[in-house]
Amino acid sequence: MTAQDGPDHEQKLEWVERVAAFVSESWGLAPITGRVLGWLMVCDPPAQTAGDIAEAIGASRASLTTNMQLLTSIKLIRRFRKPGERNVYYQIEDDAWSKVIRQKLAAFTAFDELAAEGLRLGWSDEAQTARLRSARTSIAALAKLLDQAAH
Numbered sequence: 001m002t003a004q005d006g007p008d009h010e011q012k013l014e015w016v017e018r019v020a021a022f023v024s025e026s027w028g029l030a031p032i033t034g035r036v037l038g039w040l041m042v043c044d045p046p047a048q049t050a051g052d053i054a055e056a057i058g059a060s061r062a063s064l065t066t067n068m069q070l071l072t073s074i075k076l077i078r079r080f081r082k083p084g085e086r087n088v089y090y091q092i093e094d095d096a097w098s099k100v101i102r103q104k105l106a107a108f109t110a111f112d113e114l115a116a117e118g119l120r121l122g123w124s125d126e127a128q129t130a131r132l133r134s135a136r137t138s139i140a141a142l143a144k145l146l147d148q149a150a151h
Contacts, residue, residue, distance in 0.1 A: 017038075021034070035057040078090070078093050
């Protein structure tokens with residue numbers, strides 16, 4: 001494979017913009033968060049400074065700070081220094097997506113426990129218990145799909 005193979009810079013940036021739109025629409029995060037995430041998924045080298053990222057996605061370094069902290073706090077990217085260098089680098093975590101999925105599954109499990117607790121309160125209104133049961137049924141269906149996919 002030569003350096004000419006694969007998408008060119010403009011194609012990468014167009015894809016990064018689609019990631020930004022997805023992150024904004026589906027996750028409710030700022031588009032710049034999606035741009036940072038998208039860029040770190042496809043950039044070369046994989047470790048980039050804030051300046052590298054800002055230049056690549058056309059953002060100011062100041063606008064990156066909050067977004068980098070957010071992506072670091074949810075464990076999608078990691079922040080580190082290379083030995084002997086002063087620069088701080090950012091890189092997508094190798095297992096970023098499995099971490100996110102595990103966090104979401106843990107949240108669903110916790111919510112399922114809350115819904116079960118809600119059912120034990122002894123509601124007399126069937127509509128209220130139906131909504132609680134619906135939540136539990138949906139979470140159980142997701143767990144079943146994931147269990148089937150694992151086998």
